[in-house]
Each structure stands twice: as structure tokens, then as C-alpha cells.
Amino acid sequence: MKLGGPVVMLGLLIVQHGFPKFLQTLVNSVALGSLYALIALGYTLVYGVLRFINFAHSDVFAVGAWLSFTFATAFGWVATSSPLWGMPLVLLLVMAACALLGVTIEILAYRPLRKAPRLNVLITAIGVSLFLQNVGQLSSVFGTQPQRMPSLIEDRSLFTIAQVHIRLVDVTVIALALALMMALQWMVFRTRLGRAMRAVSFDEKVASLMGINVNRVVTITFAIGSALAAAGGLLFALKYEGLKQTADATWVLLGLKAFVAAVVGGIGNVRGAVAGALLIGVVEVFGASYLSPHMRDVYVFVILIVVLLLKPSGILGKAVREKV
Amino acid sequence: MSEVLAARGLSLSFGGLRAVNDFSLSLGSSDLAGLIGPNGAGKTTVFNLLTGVYQPDAGSVLLDGKQVNGKKPSQIAAAGLARTFQNIRLFGELSVLDNVRTAAGVRTRSGLWRSLLRTPLYLAEERAVTERSLELLELLGIAHRREEQARSLPYGDQRRLEIARALATEPKVLLLDEPVAGMNSSEKVEMRGLIQTLRKQFDLAILLIEHDMGLVMDICEHITVLDHGMTIAAGKPAAIQSNPAVIEAYLGAPEDETTAESEAS
Numbered sequence: 001m002k003l004g005g006p007v008v009m010l011g012l013l014i015v016q017h018g019f020p021k022f023l024q025t026l027v028n029s030v031a032l033g034s035l036y037a038l039i040a041l042g043y044t045l046v047y048g049v050l051r052f053i054n055f056a057h058s059d060v061f062a063v064g065a066w067l068s069f070t071f072a073t074a075f076g077w078v079a080t081s082s083p084l085w086g087m088p089l090v091l092l093l094v095m096a097a098c099a100l101l102g103v104t105i106e107i108l109a110y111r112p113l114r115k116a117p118r119l120n121v122l123i124t125a126i127g128v129s130l131f132l133q134n135v136g137q138l139s140s141v142f143g144t145q146p147q148r149m150p151s152l153i154e155d156r157s158l159f160t161i162a163q164v165h166i167r168l169v170d171v172t173v174i175a176l177a178l179a180l181m182m183a184l185q186w187m188v189f190r191t192r193l194g195r196a197m198r199a200v201s202f203d204e205k206v207a208s209l210m211g212i213n214v215n216r217v218v219t220i221t222f223a224i225g226s227a228l229a230a231a232g233g234l235l236f237a238l239k240y241e242g243l244k245q246t247a248d249a250t251w252v253l254l255g256l257k258a259f260v261a262a263v264v265g266g267i268g269n270v271r272g273a274v275a276g277a278l279l280i281g282v283v284e285v286f287g288a289s290y291l292s293p294h295m296r297d298v299y300v301f302v303i304l305i306v307v308l309l310l311k312p313s314g315i316l317g318k319a320v321r322e323k324v
Numbered sequence: 325m326s327e328v329l330a331a332r333g334l335s336l337s338f339g340g341l342r343a344v345n346d347f348s349l350s351l352g353s354s355d356l357a358g359l360i361g362p363n364g365a366g367k368t369t370v371f372n373l374l375t376g377v378y379q380p381d382a383g384s385v386l387l388d389g390k391q392v393n394g395k396k397p398s399q400i401a402a403a404g405l406a407r408t409f410q411n412i413r414l415f416g417e418l419s420v421l422d423n424v425r426t427a428a429g430v431r432t433r434s435g436l437w438r439s440l441l442r443t444p445l446y447l448a449e450e451r452a453v454t455e456r457s458l459e460l461l462e463l464l465g466i467a468h469r470r471e472e473q474a475r476s477l478p479y480g481d482q483r484r485l486e487i488a489r490a491l492a493t494e495p496k497v498l499l500l501d502e503p504v505a506g507m508n509s510s511e512k513v514e515m516r517g518l519i520q521t522l523r524k525q526f527d528l529a530i531l532l533i534e535h536d537m538g539l540v541m542d543i544c545e546h547i548t549v550l551d552h553g554m555t556i557a558a559g560k561p562a563a564i565q566s567n568p569a570v571i572e573a574y575l576g577a578p579e580d581e582t583t584a585e586s587e588a589s
Contacts (some may be wrong), residue, residue, distance in 0.1 A: 023576055061478045065489075089489070095545065109577075139499060187440070190515070191439050191440070192425075192429055192432070192439050192446075192450065192453075193436060193439050193440070195418070195422055195425060195426050195429070196419065197425060198418055198422075199413065199415045199418065199426045202416060202417055202418065203413055203415060205377065205397075205413075206413045206414075207415075207426070208396065208397040208398045209375055209377070209397045209398075209403035209406075209407060210401060210406075210426060210427040210489065210490075210492075210493060211402050211427060211429065211430025211493050212396050212398055212426065212429065212430070213396075213398050220436055239352065
């Protein structure tokens with residue numbers, strides 16, 4: 001395959017730069033990929049049940065990051081370091097708050113359009129996105145000043161492998177994201193609610209005729225997707241610390257890359273979203289540290305183009321045959 | 325005998341087309357009735373009106389004496405009306421067992437939090453649901469395929485699974501949309517026996533759409549004939565068979581077919 005060339009070249013570069021750099025890059029890429037995964041799951045879950053892209057999802061993620069900041073500062077953990085239970089508490093609070101936000105968006109903005117053409121819902125989603133971005137910038141909400149997230153996790157290295165310090169925050173990001181993804185996987189494939197979600201995803205009309213309350217399933221899906229995005233927001237704030245205003249392009253770009261991850265993995269597919277996110281994370285971070293940091297966004301979208309050319313339904317997606 | 329399902333003067337138009345016109349029906353508990361008519365007569369539309377997929381322009385649907393038209397399909401299913409589909413519509417990606425368990429969810433009480441926290445009530449309900457679903461699969465003769473994906477089943481078994489799934493909602497009335505379509509004669513005999521068993525075992529009222537006249541005339545006690553959305557005949561099988569309007573609808577007017585067609589359209 002034609003992909004062989006660049007892969008061999010990257011391999012040579014990795015060998016040339018030595019193992020410590022490789023390991024550090026790997027940890028960074030998996031951490032970033034985990035963040036993408038948490039956001040990508042929200043896109044893919046909502047697409048699964050409603051067949052539309054919730055463009056306001058990246059803003060729920062941004063709100064999650066900002067609310068983490070708000071809660072942490074409200075508890076006064078700026079100057080003094082937070083107690084050990086500080087991070088879990090903030091996590092629960094932002095997840096609950098964003099679940100509520102997601103459900104509110106669904107009920108007020110999307111539910112009235114359930115029978116409207118899909119394009120109407122898509123445009124509404126963009127409207128909701130702009131609304132959240134701009135309301136977030138009001139001085140009574142989050143304001144327009146960039147803020148520094150208080151570190152709820154002690155900044156120290158957990159252990160050292162080959163002179164590389166594995167930081168506690170990276171391990172937390174990866175472990176927590178992994179735990180949440182496993183919980184979701186269990187819920188979707190092992191519980192009654194998950195069964196109902198899969199039934200609605202497969203055929204909403206028949207699910208309704210079999211006594212499933214479709215609106216309830218949709219509401220719960222939004223709650224779960226938004227809570228995961230909120231967790232992603234908190235972890236993002238903890239890892240990268242600087243929070244830019246809610247209408248800043250960084251949030252849109254992060255959301256867009258997570259969306260790309262969902263598409264690359266196969267939109268509507270839970271495992272695919274995680275696989276796609278890790279792939280995107282690895283490609284972006286390895287490309288940035290071994291090739292050129294200025295091009296990091298390019299690598300992501302190149303992956304998108306390659307996947308769409310070779311396997312348009314995504315790496316784990318199923319091919320949909322058009323009936324003729 | 326008490327009336328479980330009643331349709332009174334149901335009408336529905338799609339644009340200028342009167343799909344169903346003044347349709348009425350009464351089903352007593354454990355009645356077995358047939359709904360027949362040429363292609364495009366509006367039979368499946370009647371099912372869609374009864375189950376709440378479409379809202380009637382006029383008329384009402386009563387289930388156990390309570391009005392259900394205007395309610396959501398899920399509420400009507402919960403009230404005791406279940407159906408199968410002419411073009412099989414299983415949850416293809418789910419396992420056979422999960423198809424049935426999904427429908428059984430309508431009779432459970434534990435909600436989101438209980439299911440996430442795995443409370444004793446939820447776990448007990450899950451066990452009961454699984455057990456009951458397996459019983460239904462056993463009854464339909466497809467229990468050995470419970471772990472397979474629904475879409476991988478052979479055609480006849482998919483029809484059976486649709487019936488098992490409908491029964492899992494514990495209905496009072498079961499609507500079967502062409503249950504033997506595409507089946508060979510031995511499968512048809514089996515399905516006939518099955519329909520009669522289900523009716524006795526679950527004390528179920530069954531309304532059947534079917535093109536196989538042999539089957540309909542044989543097992544139904546009451547038959548309604550639709551043509552172009554109009555009820556052209558209703559009564560016992562023997563009376564339907566000799567009804568001139570029915571014969572005309574199926575075979576065309578004896579003397580001049582072209583006038584009959586242009587009048588109808």
C-alpha cells in the first residue's frame with residue numbers, strides 16, 4: 001500500500017530519536033486520544049439514536065471545562081491545594097451539571113424538531129453552539145478573560161521509566177477516561193437501558209411499537225453524552241490548565257477533531273469512537289513531535305481523508321448497502 | 325364475551341387519497357378475525373392507525389373500552405396491543421434473545437437509576453424477563469438460536485421471532501401482518517397451528533392480515549374485506565366467499581373491467 005512509505009519514515013525517525021522521547025510521546029498521545037474519545041462518544045451516541053450530528057456537543061465540553069474551573073475556585077482551591085477528594089467532587093458536579101445542560105438542550109431545541117427534516121435540526125445545533133459560546137462569554141458567566149485551572153491533582157511524577165517521568169495527571173486522565181469508557185460499554189451492551197438504546201438506534205419506529213419510550217431513551221442518551229463530555233472538559237482543564245474564552249477557536253477545533261475521531265471510527269459505533277480517538281491522538285501527537293508541530297491539525301484531517309477514501313463507513317463501521 | 329379492541333369510523337387521507345374510509349371493527353377476547361383485500365386496499369394502514377403510527381382524521385380506537393388513538397405507539401403497546409410487520413422489522417443487530425427482552429421491558433418497573441445501581445428489584449426483573457423471553461422462544465421453536473444476531477436467522481424463523489417479540493409485551497390483542505407470506509406449505513401448516521395455540525394459551529384476540537385465502541377462511545371466525553380503503557364486506561368466512569362485491573374486488577367486474585377501474589381511480 002501507498003501508506004507504507006510514510007509509516008517506514010516515521011519508524012526510522014522514532015528509532016533515531018531514541019526510546020525516552022518515544023515513550024513520552026506515546027503517553028501524551030494516549031492522554032490526548034482519551035480526551036478525544038470522551039468527546040467523540042457523545043457525538044456517536046447521539047448520532048446512534050437520532051441520526052444527526054450534535055454540533056453543540058463541543059460547547060458542552062467547553063462548558064464542562066469552565067464549570068470545573070468555576071467549582072474549583074468556588075471551593076477556594078486556587079491558593080491552597082485541594083484535598084484528595086477535591087477532584088472526584090468536581091468531577092461529579094460537572095458531570096451532573098452538563099448532563100442537565102445536555103438534557104435541557106435536547107428538550108428545548110431538538111425535541112420540537114423530531115419530525116422536521118434533519119437539516120433543520122443540524123442548523124439548530126449550530127445555533128445552540130453559537131448560543132452557548134456567546135452566553136459563556138458574558139461577564140456574569142465565565143467572562144472573556146483566559147483563566148488558569150487550579151491544579152486539583154498534585155503535579156508530580158508517579159513513576160519513571162527510562163528517564164521519562166510519567167506524570168500523575170497523565171495517568172489520571174488515561175485511567176479515568178478508560179474507566180468511563182468501560183462503564184459506558186457495559187451499560188450499552190449489558191443493561192436493559194443499553195438494550196433499549198440499541199433498539200431505538202436500529203429502528204426507532206419499531207422500538208416505539210414495542211413499548212419503548214423513545215423520548216426517554218433520547219433524553220438519557222443526551223445526559224450520558226454530555227456527562228462524558230464534562231468529564232473530558234475537567235480532564236482537559238487539568239492537563240492543559242489554560243482555559244480560553246468559550247467562543248475561542250481552540251474549543252471548536254477540539255470538538256471538530258473528536259468528531260473526526262467518531263467518523264474515523266465509524267459514527268454510531270461506541271467502540272469505533274474510542275478506536276478512532278486513540279488513532280487521532282497518536283497521529284496528531286507523533287506527527288507534532290517527530291515531523292512538525294505546526295502541522296498537527298493537518299495530520300488529523302489527512303487521516304480523515306484517508307479513512308473516507310479507503311473505508312468510508314469508518315474503521316469499525318459497517319458498510320450500509322444502498323438498496324436499488 | 326367482552327370487547328377488547330374496537331375501531332369506530334376510522335378514516336385517514338394522504339393528501340387527496342382516502343387510504344382508509346369509515347373503518348369499523350370489534351374484537352372480543354380470544355377472537356380470531358381476518359382482514360383481507362387486494363394489494364393497496366389499506367390493510368396495513370388500518371394496522372398503523374390501530375397501533376398509533378398514524379393518527380386518524382376521524383374515528384376512534386378503543387382498547388379494553390379506553391380510547392387509545394392520540395396516544396404514542398409505546399403507550400398503546402403498554403396498554404396491550406402488539407403487532408408484527410409485513411416486511412419483517414426486527415432489531416437486526418441485536419441477538420434473538422435481546423429482541424424479545426427489549427419488548428419485555430414494557431412490563432418492567434425499574435427505571436434508569438435502579439438499572440445502573442443494579443438494585444434487587446432490577447436484577448429480579450431482569451431474571452424474570454430473561455426467563456419469560458426464553459419460554460417464548462421455546463414456544464416458537466427458536467430457543468436454540470437465542471445468541472445469534474436476529475438478521476442472520478432464516479426467513480421463517482425471523483417471522484417467528486417477530487411473533488415472540490410481540491408476545492413479550494404481554495398483549496391482549498395481537499395484530500399479525502401477513503404471518504405466512506413467503507412460507508412454503510409445510511411452514512404454513514405449522515404457522516396455522518401456532519396461531520391457534522397462541523390464541524388459546526394466552527387468551528389472545530388476534531387480527532390477521534393475510535393473502536393466503538385458504539388460511540384465512542380456515543381459521544378466522546370473522547372477516548372484514550377492504551378495497552380502496554372502503555369496507556366492502558364483513559361477516560363469516562362462508563358468507564364472504566360467496567359475496568359478489570368481494571369477488572368483484574378480487575377479480576374485477578365481470579362485464580366491463582375498464583369502467584370499474586376508471587371509476588375507482
